[in-house]
Amino acid sequence: MLDVRDLEVTYAGGVAAVRGVNLTVDAGQKVGIAGESGCGKSTLALALLRLLPAGARVSGEILLDGEDVLTMKWGRVRAVRWAGASIVFQGAMHSLNAVHRVGDQIAEPILLHRKATAAGARKRTGELLEQVGLPAARASAYPHELSGGQRQRVMIAMALACDPRLVVADEPTTALDVMIQAQILRLIQQLVSAQELGLVMISHDLAVLSDTCDRLAVMYAGRVVEEGPAHQVYEDARHPYGQALSAAFPRIGDAGSRFAPRGLPGDPPDPAALPSGCAFHPRCAVALPSCATEDQRLRPATPDHRAACVHVGTAGSAGLAGPAGLAGPADSAGSAEPEGPAGAAEPAGPAGSTQPARPAGSTEPAGSTEPAGSAGSDVAEEARSTP
Numbered sequence: 001m002l003d004v005r006d007l008e009v010t011y012a013g014g015v016a017a018v019r020g021v022n023l024t025v026d027a028g029q030k031v032g033i034a035g036e037s038g039c040g041k042s043t044l045a046l047a048l049l050r051l052l053p054a055g056a057r058v059s060g061e062i063l064l065d066g067e068d069v070l071t072m073k074w075g076r077v078r079a080v081r082w083a084g085a086s087i088v089f090q091g092a093m094h095s096l097n098a099v100h101r102v103g104d105q106i107a108e109p110i111l112l113h114r115k116a117t118a119a120g121a122r123k124r125t126g127e128l129l130e131q132v133g134l135p136a137a138r139a140s141a142y143p144h145e146l147s148g149g150q151r152q153r154v155m156i157a158m159a160l161a162c163d164p165r166l167v168v169a170d171e172p173t174t175a176l177d178v179m180i181q182a183q184i185l186r187l188i189q190q191l192v193s194a195q196e197l198g199l200v201m202i203s204h205d206l207a208v209l210s211d212t213c214d215r216l217a218v219m220y221a222g223r224v225v226e227e228g229p230a231h232q233v234y235e236d237a238r239h240p241y242g243q244a245l246s247a248a249f250p251r252i253g254d255a256g257s258r259f260a261p262r263g264l265p266g267d268p269p270d271p272a273a274l275p276s277g278c279a280f281h282p283r284c285a286v287a288l289p290s291c292a293t294e295d296q297r298l299r300p301a302t303p304d305h306r307a308a309c310v311h312v313g314t315a316g317s318a319g320l321a322g323p324a325g326l327a328g329p330a331d332s333a334g335s336a337e338p339e340g341p342a343g344a345a346e347p348a349g350p351a352g353s354t355q356p357a358r359p360a361g362s363t364e365p366a367g368s369t370e371p372a373g374s375a376g377s378d379v380a381e382e383a384r385s386t387p
């Protein structure tokens with residue numbers, strides 16, 4: 001459904017926000033994008049719907065059902081937005097219009113894109129609100145009359161208004177408390193599975209993504225440095241950055257282990273002046289001298305899990321083992337496989353190939369982990385219990 005190839009986005013001043021990203025999403029598949037602030041997650045999300053600000057330089061391809069979003073005419077872009085792909089932004093309070101009733105805001109794309117009558121749009125709006133666990137009567141509310149969770153449900157209803165095939169959710173639960181966050185995430189999972197939608201979910205929270213998504217791509221300095229099945233990436237990360245991200249979350253169910261999440265020293269690099277070689281090498285505990293000069297491509301750590309690190313895929317090793325770059329350099333480091341060319345994008349297949357052997361987010365069967373279910377039951381509880 002979605003096939004992103006070698007996507008590069010550079011803002012004015014040479015800010016390399018997205019660098020050679022490849023990503024695929026199938027119908028019913030949930031793909032998470034993780035990474036710390038500034039790594040380019042939102043830029044990627046905006047690019048998918050061609051919402052980048054003027055002045056951003058973009059190259060590569062974003063194929064939505066085979067059509068390149070980056071080169072299609074504006075009339076076609078308008079038709080694709082909402083109906084082909086829609087987006088749920090972070091912070092519903094800032095994304096909803098404060099002076100319009102939420103029902104009118106949900107109805108607007110239905111009127112414009114579906115050419116529905118006013119009565120038809122009203123009816124559909126009521127159905128959508130019920131689908132996300134809110135009473136249809138809440139259509140007459142203004143955003144400030146709803147709780148944060150209810151507003152985020154409205155955003156989700158809006159995103160579903162024109163039956164898109166793909167939903168991009170950019171930090172959809174950032175401002176919510178953990179209970180409401182869990183309900184919203186479950187709602188998204190249920191809707192995606194029930195309607196066989198594709199989902200790209202962006203978050204800095206690896207634990208949330210590993211619970212919600214089938215596959216996970218970890219971004220660092222604009223590049224995907226690790227990708228694979230969500231639970232594998234979370235529990236058994238192979239890139240030192242992926243390991244550090246994972247180790248930063250406490251595992252409260254892990255009997256016997258100390259409650260000791262670890263931070264990652266140093267700061268994310270300035271995307272206008274990236275370090276040479278592997279952009280992570282100044283913060284990496286297992287960097288080799290060559291990491292300062294040679295960039296890495298994604299390479300298989302297991303048949304279904306790839307990481308862009310010189311230590312991964314070395315002879316006799318399945319990649320770095322152990323937590324967050326905390327071990328010394330891998331014994332086999334000296335026998336690393338030949339590295340990819342500096343600055344190379346990461347497809348495993350031939351450059352520009354139509355289907356890389358193991359593209360990010362591509363290999364899990366559609367809807368493999370979440371049974372379809374009704375969105376109504378426990379989400380309705382939040383609607384009743386919130387003011």
Ligand SMILES: Nc1ncnc2c1ncn2[C@@H]1O[C@H](COP(=O)(O)OP(=O)(O)OP(=O)(O)O)[C@@H](O)[C@H]1O
Pocket residue numbers: 011012015017035036037038039040041042043044053204271
């Ligand atoms: N309009 C813009 N003009 C110039 N630089 C930008 C613009 N938007 C974002 N950037 C820069 O691009 C880089 C990536 O930003 P982006 O918002 O995509 O990161 P992010 O991973 O989504 O961060 P966060 O999690 O904080 O939202 C950052 O260095 C940011 O400062």
